[in-house]
Amino acid sequence: MVRVTKVDLSPRPVEAMSPRQLERRESLIAAALALVNEIGVERLQMKQVCERSGVALGTAYRYFSSKDHLLAAAIAEWHRLLLADLVSELRGPRGGLGTTDRVVRFVRHGMRAYQRQPQLARLRVAVAASTDPFASEALQGMARADNAALQAVMAEVPTAASDLVRHIVGHAWQGELTAWVTGRTTLGDARRRLEDVVRLVLTPYDTP
Amino acid sequence: MVRVTKVDLSPRPVEAMSPRQLERRESLIAAALALVNEIGVERLQMKQVCERSGVALGTAYRYFSSKDHLLAAAIAEWHRLLLADLVSELRGPRGGLGTTDRVVRFVRHGMRAYQRQPQLARLRVAVAASTDPFASEALQGMARADNAALQAVMAEVPTAASDLVRHIVGHAWQGELTAWVTGRTTLGDARRRLEDVVRLVLTPYDTP
DNA sequence: GGGGCAAGTAGAACGCGTTCTCGTCGGACG
DNA sequence: CGTCCGACGAGAACGCGTTCTACTTGCCCC
Known part of the structure; x- marks a missing residue:
């Protein structure tokens, strides 16, 4: 048989x-x-x-189809919680802050969270390149949440223009995080550079 | 004994x-x-x-300390050759091209090279997150070569300002490549977005 | 309540990166 | 020319992700 x-x-x-x-x-x-x-x-x-x-x-x-899939689901879940924190945190001291300052604060606090739990930063970086389709799907969800959070924080910028800006910030964040956890730069430099990126791409849209 | x-x-x-x-x-x-x-x-x-x-x-x-190290050395070598090609290619039709157009062409041809050898794109992405210090060193060298090539292509932009821009382009390149090979976007979208990023961050410096 | 089957458990088996063992080689030095 | 020692070749051994096997459990339907 x-x-x-x-x-x-x-x-x-x-x-x-x-x-x-x-x-x-x-x-x-x-x-x-x-x-x-x-x-x-x-x-x-x-x-x-x-x-x-x-x-x-x-x-x-x-x-979970693989270790990568499980890890991707884990970091996606954590990252979503982090984003919710960051967004709600910015609801408080929103008065008097321009868009640029708000986004700078957003990424700064985000970086600090990863600094407090460096193992999660390593996790995020390790899993980012996974080719497991299920892992990739989880990461795509994470990227979408990231984008949505940024959108919420920079509501003043018209959506058409902000789409590119959000991708730039997202890529720079991931890139600097990678450079940090693989020892190609220091945390301070990574944070500084990420904030500079935000300032560079956002100041044109700032209307104080 | x-x-x-x-x-x-x-x-x-x-x-x-x-x-x-x-x-x-x-x-x-x-x-x-x-x-x-x-x-x-x-x-x-x-x-x-x-x-x-x-x-x-x-x-x-x-x-080589690990498979990652060998693969990183391999992709770094290939990428260096690619950069040399791209830079010398731009020496030809340089007349009449503004900085932005030159850099757009640079990344477009670069993306096309990866499109022709998608396995190398996968290789680059797979190896990017390696924590092996020797692999990381090879990748750092690759990133430096990348930066230098971009610098050569956008010679008009003052170095102080171009440093950030080069990092933005480098991160966006890596990020779009990753999104492509992991199936989170299509090659066309990745190429388009990367070129849009270049245009967004470079047009302020364009002086035709 | 009982029969049947998807889903769960425990653990062996398998594949591949990495390390270890050990015999051999090659080239510098007396 | 002989000797010595680090580098090399061949392949076994080991660790961990993943899959497979054999058995058990929980749940739906009659």
């Missing part, structure tokens, strides 16, 4: 999961984030994540 | 190699580049590189 069944093709979409499954999924992501903060992404192994979250190794691969 | 000797700490610097060794090193890089073009970086294995270049596996690791 010949079995032709192919199983385990690809992870079930999040929206089609039962509550129990969503719970397991979250527990995997939480364990991954915690372990990355404790020991760093390069020493993290799937077996540990599974042990800590109480999920069998084979099952983890039913939820 | 106890041996305490630790060997193989790190690869011998290129400038301290004998001619025979430089030859082996080059042959490893050449084999890696050829194989990446043939089968792609994700299917490339160290064993194949060693077989094709006639170097033993252990010996390869005496020249």
Whole structure:
């Protein structure tokens, strides 16, 4: 008797999961984030994540197509929380701040968050180049959230023009983060340069 | 009798190699580049590189600290050749071209080169996030060459201002390349956006 | 309640990057 | 010319991501 069944093709979409499954999924992501903060992404192994979250190794691969996919989902989730923080933080001292200053503050605080948890910066950089389609999808979602947050912070700039500006800022952020965690620049230089980029591309639109 | 000797700490610097060794090193890089073009970086294995270049596996690791290091050296070499091509190509039709148009042409031709050898684009992206210090060093050299080439192409812009601009273009290039090879955007969109970035950050300096 | 099946568990197996072992070679130095 | 020692070749060994196997559990439908 010949079995032709192919199983385990690809992870079930999040929206089609039962509550129990969503719970397991979250527990995997939480364990991954915690372990990355404790020991760093390069020493993290799937077996540990599974042990800590109480999920069998084979099952983890039913939820995430690869280690990259799990890590991408984890950093995307964290980054989304960070963006929400940054945006709401800027709602407070918004009075008297021009667009440029607001965006500079946005990226400065963002960089500081990564500085406080450098392992997450390494995680973001390590995962950015993944070719796993599921990981890539998670990262695309992260990029979209990034764009939306920037859009919210620089509401004065017309959308048509701001689209390019947002991409520039996004790329510069990712690039400087990469240069920092791979030791090609210092954190201070990275932060300074990123802020300079923001100032350069935004001052034309500033109308104080 | 106890041996305490630790060997193989790190690869011998290129400038301290004998001619025979430089030859082996080059042959490893050449084999890696050829194989990446043939089968792609994700299917490339160290064993194949060693077989094709006639170097033993252990010996390869005496020249390069890791697969990442070898691949970084390979893409850096190729990218340097590309830059030389791009710069010399712009020496021809330089008459009548403003700085912006020159740089736009520069990145357009650069993107086209990666389009012709998409496996090398994947290679560049895959290796960009490496944390191996030796790979990182090779990439830093590549980034410097990139900067120098851009500097040559936009000679009219004062150095102080052009430094930031060059970083912006470099980051946007890397970012769009990444978005393309990971399937988050199309090649056409990536090329267009990169050229738009160049135009946005350079037109203020254009003095026709 | 019972039968059937997708989903879960535990852990062995496999592939490839990296390291280790050990025998051989080649070239500098007496 | 002989000797010594670091570099090389061949391939086994090891670690971890990923997949596979065999068994068990939970859930839907009759």
